[in-house]
Structure formats: C-alpha cells, structure tokens
Amino acid sequence: MGNHVCLVLKSKHYTAKDLIETAISRIESKEKKKMNLVWIEAAGCSGNIISLLNGCAPNVTYFLTDLVNLKYNNSLMRAQGDEAEEQLIKTLDTEFILIVDGAISTKDNGIYNIVGYYKGRSITGMEEVKRVAEKAKYILTVGTCASYGGISAAKPNPSGCISAADYIKKELNRDVIRLPGCPAHPDWIMGTIANLILFEDIKLDEDRRPITFYGVTIHDICPRRSFFEKRIFAKSVGETTCMFKLGCRGPVTKTDCSIRKWNDYVNWPIGDNTPCIGCAQKGFPDAMEPFINF
Ligand code: SF4
Numbered sequence: 001m002g003n004h005v006c007l008v009l010k011s012k013h014y015t016a017k018d019l020i021e022t023a024i025s026r027i028e029s030k031e032k033k034k035m036n037l038v039w040i041e042a043a044g045c046s047g048n049i050i051s052l053l054n055g056c057a058p059n060v061t062y063f064l065t066d067l068v069n070l071k072y073n074n075s076l077m078r079a080q081g082d083e084a085e086e087q088l089i090k091t092l093d094t095e096f097i098l099i100v101d102g103a104i105s106t107k108d109n110g111i112y113n114i115v116g117y118y119k120g121r122s123i124t125g126m127e128e129v130k131r132v133a134e135k136a137k138y139i140l141t142v143g144t145c146a147s148y149g150g151i152s153a154a155k156p157n158p159s160g161c162i163s164a165a166d167y168i169k170k171e172l173n174r175d176v177i178r179l180p181g182c183p184a185h186p187d188w189i190m191g192t193i194a195n196l197i198l199f200e201d202i203k204l205d206e207d208r209r210p211i212t213f214y215g216v217t218i219h220d221i222c223p224r225r226s227f228f229e230k231r232i233f234a235k236s237v238g239e240t241t242c243m244f245k246l247g248c249r250g251p252v253t254k255t256d257c258s259i260r261k262w263n264d265y266v267n268w269p270i271g272d273n274t275p276c277i278g279c280a281q282k283g284f285p286d287a288m289e290p291f292i293n294f
Contacts, residue, residue, distance in 0.1 A: 016191030042125030044102025055186030098136035107160030182279035249278030
C-alpha cells in the first residue's frame with residue numbers, strides 16, 4: 001500500500017490510513033465525536049468528489065458512515081431540492097466542517113455559478129459559500145480551483161473566478177486549510193479530516209497546506225531523481241528517464257504523488273511516462289504551460 005508518508009505528531013508516526021482508523025476507533029469508544037460535513041461545489045468540474053468516491057483506505061462508504069456525517073452536498077443532493085437546503089440550514093447551528101470545491105465566480109454578482117435553489121430562488125456559489133463559511137468550525141478548500149483559482153480562474157476567466165480561499169479571506173477574514181490538486185487525492189481529504197477530529201489542529205506550511213501531504217516537492221522524492229542528478233534526460237514522452245527537459249513541473253510542485261500514487265495506489269503521471277504538469281501548485285494552469293516542451 002502506498003500511503004506510507006509519515007507525519008510526526010505528538011511523538012507518534014501516523015499515515016493517512018492510521019489517522020483515519022485511529023479517529024474512527026476513538027469515535028467508536030466515544031473519546032471523539034463524528035463531525036458533520038457540508039460540501040459545497042462552486043465553480044468546479046466535480047473532479048474532487050469523484051476523486052473522493054475513489055478512496056480505498058478506507059473506502060468512501062466507511063468514511064461517510066464512520067468518520068463524518070455528510071449533511072449536504074449540492075452535487076449529490078440536487079434531486080432532494082428544498083429538503084436538502086433545509087437540512088443544510090439546520091446543520092449551520094451545529095459544529096461542522098465545510099469543504100469548498102471549485103472557485104468562486106464573482107462577475108455580475110456570481111450569477112454564472114448557481115449551486116442550488118430554495119423556494120424557487122436560485123442561490124449563487126458566492127452567497128452559499130459566504131453564508132456557510134461564516135458558521136463552519138473548519139474550512140477546507142479542496143482542489144486547485146478552490147485553493148488557488150485553478151482552471152476556473154485561468155485566462156481569460158470570463159466569469160471572474162477567484163479562489164474560495166481568497167474569497168473567504170476577503171469576505172469573512174477567515175483562513176482555510178488548502179488541499180490543492182486537480183483533483184485532490186482521497187487520502188489528503190480523509191486524512192486531513194481525521195487529523196482535525198483527533199487533534200483539533202493540524203500542522204500547516206506557510207501556504208496553509210497540511211505538511212503531511214504537501215511537505216516535499218515531487219522532485220524531492222521522485223524515483224527518477226538519480227537520472228536528474230546524472231543529467232540523463234528524456235528526449236520524448238514515453239522514455240523512462242528524467243523528464244525535466246520535457247517540461248516536468250515536479251521541481252516546483254509540492255505533493256506526495258510520487259510515493260502515494262493514485263487509483264488504489266497503482267500509478268501516477270511520471271510512473272506512466274508523462275511529465276508532472278504542476279496541477280497542485282499555485283498558478284496552475286497558466287503558470288505551468290506549456291505542459292510539455294517538444
Ligand atoms: S521526472 Fe520530474 S520530478 Fe522526476 S526527477 Fe525528473 S524533473 Fe524531477
């Protein structure tokens with residue numbers, strides 16, 4: 001299993017799986033409480049919720065039944081209409097974690113991103129995120145659009161998107177925990193929530209990303225690093241040496257993809273002979289293009 005990135009917390013080493021299993025066992029023994037979770041998808045592509053559904057250590061059902069109570073998700077509960085919105089309103093008076101996925105479309109008062117309807121009135125991402133973030137105990141911006149603007153805010157940005165992190169800071173002067181990635185890995189989401197339930201705190205870097213998952217660059221722990229040191233560079237995609245000269249963004253991208261891997265810890269872009277495109281880093285995609293130098 002690939003989730004062997006360790007975090008030193010209170011003199012104990014934790015992996016994402018350890019964090020989740022420990023949090024669940026403390027909930028079962030009533031030392032800790034399950035927390036309510038509200039997930040708002042604003043201007044995004046649903047990639048992060050799909051990524052979470054692909055979680056396997058534990059699987060997403062175990063996560064949703066044993067670690068958190070998912071009270072609201074506008075993408076998954078659209079068919080429930082007003083009932084879903086009423087459940088959200090009730091949850092605002094409880095202790096809950098808010099996940100925002102997607103950027104905030106600000107042009108024309110947010111009209112280009114409608115996230116729900118209540119009693120016949122449409123609700124913009126701007127309005128919903130501000131109203132819910134004001135009451136949340138913890139706020140996680142999941143994915144690169146929510147954390148930095150990402151693809152939603154890429155040039156020419158016709159709907160005036162900004163990151164949810166910047167929007168919440170500007171409107172409410174509140175800080176978020178950033179979990180960038182296009183999409184975010186399920187372990188990053190579940191592990192961070194487990195960490196918060198267990199310790200009510202989390203070690204963050206200067207950009208408010210959990211150091212457990214974002215503490216090193218891909219380049220720092222890349223299995224092709226020895227090729228880089230020996231200056232043996234691939235000349236075309238598909239070669240198994242260092243892809244620095246093809247435009248690999250591993251040297252500037254902080255995540256643990258190289259050792260965690262994706263899709264049940266099977267593979268990752270460099271393992272599949274394509275360069276890292278820096279999808280988890282601030283400035284993606286505009287600052288990372290061209291993705292491949294030929
Ligand atoms: S393939 Fe990319 S991340 Fe890996 S060593 Fe080369 S430049 Fe660094």
